[in-house]
Amino acid sequence: MSIITIATSKGGAGKTTIARLILGRLSLSGLRTAAVDADFNHTLTDWVRTASKHAITVENELDETQIVSVVSRLHDAHDVVVVDTAGAAAQATIFAIGCADLVLVPIQTSSADIVEAIKTVNLIKSASLMMKRDVTARVIMTAYQPGTNISAHIEKEVAKAELPVMEIKLHRLVAFQEMSFTGLVPTSGLAGLQCMNLLDEIQALGALPEPVKLAS
Amino acid sequence: MAKKDLASVTTDLSALASMMPTQRPVVAAPRAVEQPVELRALKAVPKPTQEEEGVIQFSLSMRKELRKQLARLASDADMTMRAFVLNALKEKGLSVREDDLVDLRRERR
Numbered sequence: 001m002s003i004i005t006i007a008t009s010k011g012g013a014g015k016t017t018i019a020r021l022i023l024g025r026l027s028l029s030g031l032r033t034a035a036v037d038a039d040f041n042h043t044l045t046d047w048v049r050t051a052s053k054h055a056i057t058v059e060n061e062l063d064e065t066q067i068v069s070v071v072s073r074l075h076d077a078h079d080v081v082v083v084d085t086a087g088a089a090a091q092a093t094i095f096a097i098g099c100a101d102l103v104l105v106p107i108q109t110s111s112a113d114i115v116e117a118i119k120t121v122n123l124i125k126s127a128s129l130m131m132k133r134d135v136t137a138r139v140i141m142t143a144y145q146p147g148t149n150i151s152a153h154i155e156k157e158v159a160k161a162e163l164p165v166m167e168i169k170l171h172r173l174v175a176f177q178e179m180s181f182t183g184l185v186p187t188s189g190l191a192g193l194q195c196m197n198l199l200d201e202i203q204a205l206g207a208l209p210e211p212v213k214l215a216s
Numbered sequence: 217m218a219k220k221d222l223a224s225v226t227t228d229l230s231a232l233a234s235m236m237p238t239q240r241p242v243v244a245a246p247r248a249v250e251q252p253v254e255l256r257a258l259k260a261v262p263k264p265t266q267e268e269e270g271v272i273q274f275s276l277s278m279r280k281e282l283r284k285q286l287a288r289l290a291s292d293a294d295m296t297m298r299a300f301v302l303n304a305l306k307e308k309g310l311s312v313r314e315d316d317l318v319d320l321r322r323e324r325r
Contacts, residue, residue: 003220011285038239040292062239072222088285091233098225112281123232131228 001209003071003081004202005100007124010116011087014106014142016043017176019084020052021195022202024185026080027054031209034074036061036083038092044084051183064091071099079209089119097127102136102207104166107158108143109150114157121163136205137164140198144169168197237289237304276301 004022006015019035027033034057037044048058057078061070067083074081083096097103105120107113117139124137139158145151146169158165170176175191186192202208278286290300299317306312 001220040239040289064233064239068222068225075220075222086239088289089236090239091236092239094229094233094236095225098229099220099222101220126232127229130232131225 001075001079002101002207003075003083003099004207005083005085005096005103006106007083007085007093007097007103008105008107008113008116008120009087009089009093010107010113013087013108013113013116014140014170015039015084015087016047017142017179018104018106018140018170018198019044019082020047020179021170021176021185021198022080023048023056023082024052024054024179025187025195025199026208027056028185028187031079032057032077034058034078034081036067036071036074036081036096038062038067038090038096039084039086041086047180047183051181053183054185062086062092064095067092067095068099071096075099089123094123094127097124097135098131100135102138102202102205105137105139105163106142107139107154108141109145109148109154111157114154114161117158117163118161136207138166138205139163140166141169143172145172166198166201168194168201170194170198238307 006018008015016039023033023035033055035044035048037058037060040062042060045058045060048054048056057074059070059074061067071081071083083099085093085096103120103124105117105124107117121137121139124135128135141151141154141158171190171194173186173191173194175186175189179185186195199208203210286297286300290297293300295303295317296319299319302310302312302316
């Protein structure tokens with residue numbers, strides 16, 4: 001019964017990777033998972049339909065006049081709905097934010113990622129004000145390279161911009177890239193651990209149906 | 217976690233959303249209905265052509281990334297970037313006619 005939207009107006013920040021991780025891992029835990037793919041590139045839809053070995057329902061919906069009803073319908077029949085949005089500001093993204101219990105805003109290590117993340121977080125704040133309810137937003141670092149100057153710099157910039165940030169950082173790992181071909185979400189090694197920690201943190205934010213026993 | 221009521225989301229956020237570009241697939245304009253023979257003889261009042269109104273060049277500066285996104289969105293909508301921008305402005309109330317959206321590149325070829 002929870003809706004997680006993944007949004008940033010920057011393309012290639014890791015939205016679909018996060019969507020795959022959440023959906024795949026939760027489906028392994030026995031939850032009924034569904035995805036709404038609002039991205040022109042329909043990468044998530046293609047992955048679910050052609051590669052994924054997980055039980056995930058997916059619908060590709062670009063039309064902003066339809067997105068709320070599609071999310072609502074899937075929400076009725078699934079435990080978790082993940083909405084993957086386009087890498088550009090669009091009307092559908094606003095409505096997807098409006099549906100969400102949690103909005104994850106991925107950023108990689110570039111200044112454009114931070115600029116777009118700030119815009120997206122501001123958009124979420126505006127949506128919260130207009131709906132008169134808080135939508136929880138968290139920035140999540142992806143393709144993170146520990147020990148590098150660029151990653152340290154990005155962390156500083158995120159702090160300076162006072163963006164609400166997830167503790168978990170998804171590292172630049174081959175296992176996350178392999179997922180697009182194997183159709184399997186990593187369950188072991190560092191990638192598996194980071195995936196688990198991501199879901200633990202999402203659960204702590206109250207954005208997963210409780211109690212969820214996450215598969216180890 | 218209780219089931220959420222999403223009924224008000226569209227209403228609450230429509231003003232905010234209206235400031236953003238649409239992702240709705242562009243629907244092709246309906247084909248013109250063929251005129252009855254008796255009406256074909258009547259001469260239609262000619263619309264002012266773009267030449268008569270004076271077509272001007274208008275350049276636009278934007279970040280490289282935005283330009284890339286525009287090219288991609290226009291390509292996805294099977295439109296030229298010019299037509300894509302004009303179409304978006306039409307939704308904001310600009311008086312854009314069908315002939316304004318014609319791909320001028322094809323005419324020049």
